[in-house]
Amino acid sequence: MAKHNEIGHLGESIAENLLLEKGYTILERNWNFRHLEIDLIAKKDPYLAIVEVKTRTSTYAEKMPYEYVDQQKRKNLVIAGNAYIQMKELDLFLRFDIISVLLDNSATKILDIKHLEGAFVPPLQTVN
Numbered sequence: 001m002a003k004h005n006e007i008g009h010l011g012e013s014i015a016e017n018l019l020l021e022k023g024y025t026i027l028e029r030n031w032n033f034r035h036l037e038i039d040l041i042a043k044k045d046p047y048l049a050i051v052e053v054k055t056r057t058s059t060y061a062e063k064m065p066y067e068y069v070d071q072q073k074r075k076n077l078v079i080a081g082n083a084y085i086q087m088k089e090l091d092l093f094l095r096f097d098i099i100s101v102l103l104d105n106s107a108t109k110i111l112d113i114k115h116l117e118g119a120f121v122p123p124l125q126t127v128n
Contacts, residue, residue: 010056066100
């Protein structure tokens, strides 16, 4: 496995543990819909949290990991999140979170971790 994939999986494990400590139930990890992927899907009533995990080591940290979630990624998360809630017929509020994990150069120590609940709100759909 490539080093950046190992770092990503480590960050997802750290994020999953953080959510469990906060009382969330993890429903899915690396859930796929078509060509889209959601890192973590977690539940804590009344919310279904669609969680994007961004992990970087301090070597490559030009900015904080959460700042790497661009508009296209947000759009993809909204599409996949909506698909998940419809497929599972869930009656929960949908929320989009980002967990940002910054590790030291050797990826052995957490330098910073942030859970941004409701990190972004999808644009409103207009009906013509």
